[in-house]
Amino acid sequence: MRDEMTLPDHPAPSPDTGPDRRRPARASAPDVDPARLACLHTLTKVREDDAYANLVLPTILDQARLGRRDAGFATALTYGTLRLQGRYDAIIAECIDRPLPQVDAVVLDVLRLGAHQLLAMRVPTHAAVSTTVDLAAYSAGRGASGFVNAVMRRISEHDLEDWLARLRADASDTTAALARAQSHPAWVVKALRQALKVNGRDADGELEALLEADNTDPQVTLCARPGLITVDELSAQVRAATGEEPRPGRLSPYALVLSGGDPGRIEAVRDSRAGVEDEASQLVALMLAQAPLEGHDERWLDLCAGPGGKAALLGALAADRGATLVANEVAVHRARLVEAAVRALPDGVVTVRAEDGRKVGSQEPGAYDRILVDAPCSGLGSLRRRPEARWRRTPQDVAALAELQRELLAGAAAAARPGGLIAYVTCSPHVLETSLVVRDVTRQLARAGIELEPLHAGRLAADLAPQAPAGADRQMLQTWPHLDDSDAMFCALLRRTV
Numbered sequence: 340m341r342d343e344m345t346l347p348d349h350p351a352p353s354p355d356t357g358p359d360r361r362r363p364a365r366a367s368a369p370d371v372d373p374a375r376l377a378c379l380h381t382l383t384k385v386r387e388d389d390a391y392a393n394l395v396l397p398t399i400l401d402q403a404r405l406g407r408r409d410a411g412f413a414t415a416l417t418y419g420t421l422r423l424q425g426r427y428d429a430i431i432a433e434c435i436d437r438p439l440p441q442v443d444a445v446v447l448d449v450l451r452l453g454a455h456q457l458l459a460m461r462v463p464t465h466a467a468v469s470t471t472v473d474l475a476a477y478s479a480g481r482g483a484s485g486f487v488n489a490v491m492r493r494i495s496e497h498d499l500e501d502w503l504a505r506l507r508a509d510a511s512d513t514t515a516a517l518a519r520a521q522s523h524p525a526w527v528v529k530a531l532r533q534a535l536k537v538n539g540r541d542a543d544g545e546l547e548a549l550l551e552a553d554n555t556d557p558q559v560t561l562c563a564r565p566g567l568i569t570v571d572e573l574s575a576q577v578r579a580a581t582g583e584e585p586r587p588g589r590l591s592p593y594a595l596v597l598s599g600g601d602p603g604r605i606e607a608v609r610d611s612r613a614g615v616e617d618e619a620s621q622l623v624a625l626m627l628a629q630a631p632l633e634g635h636d637e638r639w640l641d642l643c644a645g646p647g648g649k650a651a652l653l654g655a656l657a658a659d660r661g662a663t664l665v666a667n668e669v670a671v672h673r674a675r676l677v678e679a680a681v682r683a684l685p686d687g688v689v690t691v692r693a694e695d696g697r698k699v700g701s702q703e704p705g706a707y708d709r710i711l712v713d714a715p716c717s718g719l720g721s722l723r724r725r726p727e728a729r730w731r732r733t734p735q736d737v738a739a740l741a742e743l744q745r746e747l748l749a750g751a752a753a754a755a756r757p758g759g760l761i762a763y764v765t766c767s768p769h770v771l772e773t774s775l776v777v778r779d780v781t782r783q784l785a786r787a788g789i790e791l792e793p794l795h796a797g798r799l800a801a802d803l804a805p806q807a808p809a810g811a812d813r814q815m816l817q818t819w820p821h822l823d824d825s826d827a828m829f830c831a832l833l834r835r836t837v
C-alpha cells in the first residue's frame with residue numbers, strides 16, 4: 340500500500356518528524372479550535388487515566404464554554420473517534436513508514452481525530468487538515484505538525500469506501516478483515532459471531548451489520564416510570580424542553596426515543612419520575628414483573644441494582660402491585676445512585692442495601708418471589724454507548740466475570756422461594772456470560788436439590804413489547820443492536836420448582 344501512494348508535495352511521514360519533546364515550540368491557543376481541543380483532552384484522559392469518555396467529556400465541554408453546536412460536534416467527534424480507533428489506526432499505519440507504536444501517543448490521538456473528520460464527518464478536507472495540523476502544533480509542538488500534515492494528506496487521498504476495501508484486502512482472514520474495517524478487537528468479532536450462531540442467527544450474513552451497529556451513535560431512550568408519569572406526559576415535557584417529537588418505544592411500552600440531546604433538560608428526568616434507560620433494559624425488568632407466578636407475590640429483589648434504572652422501573656411496578664423491592668448493590672457509591680433513581684417512588688416501596696449479592700442465598704434462603712440478577716458483565720452488548728469499552732475489555736475479564744455471574748445466579752436461586760421467579764440478565768451476548776452460565780448453574784443446583792425450570796422468555800417478550808424482538812422465537816431472549824435498535828441484552832427466565 341505504502342508504495343502505491345505518492346506524496347509529491349510532502350516528505351514521507353515518519354515518527355522522526357514527530358514532536359520534539361526537548362524543545363516543544365507550541366502554537367498559541369488562539370490558533371486551536373476549542374471544540375477539537377476538548378476532544379483531545381478527553382482522549383488523553385481516556386488513555387492516561389482509564390477515564391470513561393461519557394463521564395469526563397461533559398465536564399471538559401463545560402470548562403471549554405462551548406455553545407450547543409460546538410458541543411454537539413465535539414461529542415460526535417470524540418465518541419466516533421474512540422469507537423473507530425481500530426479502523427483509523429489501521430489506516431494511519433498504512434500511511435507511515437514506521438510501526439504505529441512508535442508514534443507519539445498525543446500525535447496519534449490527534450491523527451485519529453483528524454481521520455474521523457475526514458472519513459466520517461462532513462468536515463471539508465482543507466478544514467479537517469488545517470485544524471488537525473494546528474491541534475498537533477499546539478499539543479505536541481511545531482515539529483509534529485509537518486508529520487501530521489503529511490499523514491492527513493495521505494488519508495485524504497482515498498474515501499472511506501476505498502480505505503475499507505484496502506483494509507479488508509490486506510487482512511489475513513475474515514475475522515481480521517472485519518476487525519480492521521469495523522473497528523473491533525478480533526476476539527470480540529469472534530465472540531459476537533459465536534453469539535449469533537448460538538442464537539440460531541445467520542452469523543456470516545449478520546455479523547457485519549452487528550459490528551456496524553456498534554459503531555453508530557445511540558439514541559437517547561427514556562423510561563416513563565409507571566404510576567409516576569405517563570408516556571404522553573413525558574412526551575409533552577420532551578417537546579417543551581427540546582422541541583423534538585420523540586418516537587414511542589418498540590420494545591418497551593414505557594419508552595420514548597429521542598435522536599439525542601441532553602436529557603437533563605427534561606423536568607421528569609431531573610426529578611426521577613423518568614430515567615434514561617435502553618429499551619431492552621426496560622423490557623427485561625417488565626418481563627420479570629409480568630411473568631406468571633403462582634402464590635404470593637409480595638417480595639421482590641434486585642440483586643445487582645446500581646445505578647438503578649431497572650430498580651426504579653421494578654419499584655414502580657411493585658408499588659402498583661402492592662409489593663416491595665429490595666434493591667441491593669455491592670458498591671456503596673452505586674447504591675447511592677440507586678437511592679437517587681428511586682426517590683420519586685412512594686416511601687416504603689424500595690429498600691436500598693449495599694451488600695455482596697453472593698451472600699443473599701445463605702442469609703435469606705427462600706425469601707423472595709421475584710428476583711432480578713442483572714449481573715456485572717463485559718458490556719459487549721452496549722458498545723455503542725461505551726465508546727472506549729471494546730479496547731479495554733479482555734477475554735480474561737469475561738472468564739472472571741462468568742465466575743462471579745455463576746455465584747450470583749446460584750445465590751439468587753437459593754434466595755427464591757419454591758415457585759419463585761428469577762430473571763438472569765446481562766448486557767452482553769457473549770455465550771460464556773449468558774447461556775453457559777445458566778446451563779452450569781442449573782446443573783450445579785440440581786445436584787444440590789434446587790430445580791430451575793426455564794420459561795419461554797422470547798414469547799413473554801413478544802407479548803409485552805409493542806413490537807416483538809427479533810429473538811422472540813428463542814426460549815432465552817437475546818436482543819440485538821442491528822435488529823432491535825437496542826442494546827444486546829440477554830434474559831433467561833427461570834422458575835425455582837423445588
Ligand SMILES: C[S@@+](CC[C@H](N)C(=O)[O-])C[C@H]1O[C@@H](n2cnc3c(N)ncnc32)[C@H](O)[C@@H]1O
Nearest residue numbers: 643644645646647648649669695696713714715
Ligand atoms: C449490570 S450492572 C446493574 C445495572 C442495574 N441493574 C441497572 O439497571 O441500573 C451490575 C451491578 O452489579 C454490581 N455488583 C458487582 N458485584 C456484585 C456483587 N457481588 N453483589 C451485588 N452487586 C454486585 C456492580 O457494582 C454493578 O453496579
